[in-house]
Every structure is written in structure tokens, then in C-alpha cells.
Amino acid sequence: xxxxxxxxxxxxxxxxxxxxxxxxxxxxxxxxxxxxxxxxxxxxxxxxxxxxxxxxxxxxxxxxxxxxxxxxxxxxxxxxxxxxxxxxxxxxxxxxxxxxxxxxxxxxxxxxxxxxxxxxxxxxxxxxxxxxxxxxxxxxxxxxxxxxx
Numbered sequence: 001x002x003x004x005x006x007x008x009x010x011x012x013x014x015x016x017x018x019x020x021x022x023x024x025x026x027x028x029x030x031x032x033x034x035x036x037x038x039x040x041x042x043x044x045x046x047x048x049x050x051x052x053x054x055x056x057x058x059x060x061x062x063x064x065x066x067x068x069x070x071x072x073x074x075x076x077x078x079x080x081x082x083x084x085x086x087x088x089x090x091x092x093x094x095x096x097x098x099x100x101x102x103x104x105x106x107x108x109x110x111x112x113x114x115x116x117x118x119x120x121x122x123x124x125x126x127x128x129x130x131x132x133x134x135x136x137x138x139x140x141x142x143x144x145x146x147x148x149x
Contacts, residue, residue, distance in 0.1 A: 005144030014039035020067040044137040061085040074149035082141040088134045096134045
């Protein structure tokens with residue numbers, strides 16, 4: 001059975017996942033990349049290094065954001081978010097980092113950097129986990145579909 005997700009189901013998908021895909025477009029050329037994110041019930045927050053994605057988003061802030069939950073090919077949920085990219089600074093950036101890291105930071109800690117059983121001198125290095133640019137996707141529209149067997 002194929003169907004449309006209701007608001008609660010969409011919220012559950014967005015809240016339960018941490019990996020999505022952000023799509024943007026420049027001069028008719030689409031660009032799609034996976035990103036780590038968190039949904040706070042109102043907006044989507046993420047972080048990024050400088051690069052192609054940010055270059056495009058700063059000039060063309062309209063985005064499509066996609067998240068999937070999949071058990072198998074006949075049991076899945078997919079959510080599409082349409083919105084606007086907004087780079088954050090100051091207090092907004094601090095709040096966004098707190099929201100993002102409260103859910104995602106522990107998941108971003110690879111077993112290779114845990115102090116037990118590995119050569120790290122007992123220190124966890126945040127250099128690869130904390131990226132300099134925080135952003136928010138202000139949501140305009142959300143849709144969702146599912147298949148359940």
C-alpha cells in the first residue's frame with residue numbers, strides 16, 4: 001500500500017533521523033549532498049565546511065531537503081522539505097549548535113577516537129566534528145509518502 005504521511009508521521013520521520021540530503025541548484029545544474037541535521041519541530045539545522053554547497057546556497061537559498069526511513073523496498077517513509085537556507089551567526093548560531101550537538105554530536109564520535117582501546121592519549125578531538133558554518137532551513141512546505149507491505 002502506498003500513501004501520504006500525515007503531519008505527525010512527517011514530524012516523526014524528521015525527528016528520528018540525523019542524515020538527510022540537501023538539494024540546491026545553480027544555473028540549471030542541480031547539486032545534491034548528504035548532510036547531518038537535526039529537526040527541532042520547526043526548522044532544520046546543520047553545519048558545513050566552506051565549499052561548493054555553501055557557495056551555491058549563499059547565492060541561491062531555495063532548497064529541497066529529503067529524509068528517508070527504510071526497512072526494506074516495500075516498507076519505507078520519505079519526507080520532502082521545501083524551504084530557504086539561512087546562514088546563522090551570533091546567538092542564533094550558538095543556539096543552533098546546542099540543538100544540533102544535543103542530538104548529533106555523540107553519534108559523530110567514531111569508535112576510532114574513543115580513549116579506551118585506541119591510541120588517542122585520552123583526548124577526543126572535535127576538529128573533525130565541529131564545522132565553522134551553522135545554518136538553518138526555514139521550512140515553507142513539507143510532504144511525505146510511504147509504502148507499507
